Amino acid sequence: MESVSLRPYARLPRAHAGREILHSTVDAFGRAHWLLAEPGRAEVYDALVVSVDDGQAQETHLSAVTARFPLLDALPEGGFVVADARRRGDADHVQVFDALGRVSWSFAVGDAIEHLLADESGDLWVGYFDEGVFGDDPLSVPGLRKWSVTGEPLWELPLSTAGGCMADCYALNADRSTAWAYYYTDFPLVRIGGDGTARVWESPVGGAKAIAVSDGGAAFFGGYGRDGDRLVVCTLAERTAAPYLHTTLVRPDGSPIGPRRVVGRGPRIHVQAAPYTAWEVWDLGESG
Template structure:
């Protein structure tokens, strides 16, 4: 089978190698962030965000972090949002920190966060896994929601043509105010525009954990069992994402990706294999026409 290769993107500087990595992400501007600290046995605790952007390293010390299962993303004003993936009771479990690392305010977005991605305006897109959808928390019941950075509910997924509900938001991509998602159980490709309108496209690809979109195409990465590193390239029509090639995404040295974190941003799929000290990237927009034709004919 044909393979496509990730390329190195950015690495956590060696000076921080002994610190425990609590979470890591790549934000909407392409900056990589690591949340470092001792695994929280109790809250609140202090943590350090290390940001690497075009070779420049910046530290932000966060005080009074409360998340036991932290998820991190950056805000456009230099601040950060840290959410606890699990909400305890009716607690406020999302914290906003200013650029100097001071806690500004908290709010709730529901239980069982699978994805937390901010966009260029600072809004938060949250995808939930099944325990949030069916666990009795009304905030997470829609499966996919958009919130302002102050905690205002801006949009939620409602029953639409071709999809009854989001049982588990497997894959989420946020770029320039538009979100794309692939939820369980029927695996549609959802396009949610900034005005809240939704386009539902059918796809036969099950279990994708990340996706990239560019022009009239999409790429779905991941799957079950032997398909864990599968990459399916699709053409987008008004109603479907139609596969034209299936390949395998491998690491820069040609080895299997293995256990990893993934983040989708526009045409890019960022992959962070364990031990989570470096990000690698694959870019759909950089896939040449010759490669596309060759794979389509294979």
């Protein structure tokens, strides 16, 4: 089976090699960001966000970060959101920083965050893993929620969704005002429109870790065990995602990906292989 190669996308400048990479992402506008701190950070610490856009790097210093297991994303008007994946008791565990790196808001969105994606309007899409869905924090129970950047709950996945109840959000894609989710146990592909309505397709694979969507098509990347680098490209029919290509995604040099982070944004699947200093990308819209 012929493989498909990622292409280089963005790289952390070498000047920051001595810092610990706490998290990294690609935002709604295609900018890559790294959250960095000095090794041995305290419970409350200062951090540095390095943003790379079209090869140009910019630094933002964040003051008094509290997240132990941080997830980062950028906001459209400048500034950043940092969430702790695990919430301690009833603590506020999401911090919103302004463009100067100062905390402007803090609030809670629930325990066991798997995905945190800001869309182009600045609203936050949050997907939870199973310890949140079945845990003691009621904010996490729906499995997928949308929040305002000031912590106002805007939407949650209804129990009546045709794809069934969510036990674990495996993949999330936020593009413009639309979000796409893929989750355990039945692994449906669910599109949530700007008005909050959900449309569901049956997917052909289980265990994928990222999804891409474009012009009536969808792609599923990842899987269990030996399917970790699997890429399945589909046409979206009335009720099903019908596969027409099964292949393997590889690094630009043809090597296996290995440990990675993944972010789905519209038609793109962004992949960051260990040691997490560079993002690479595959684009469904360019797949022919």
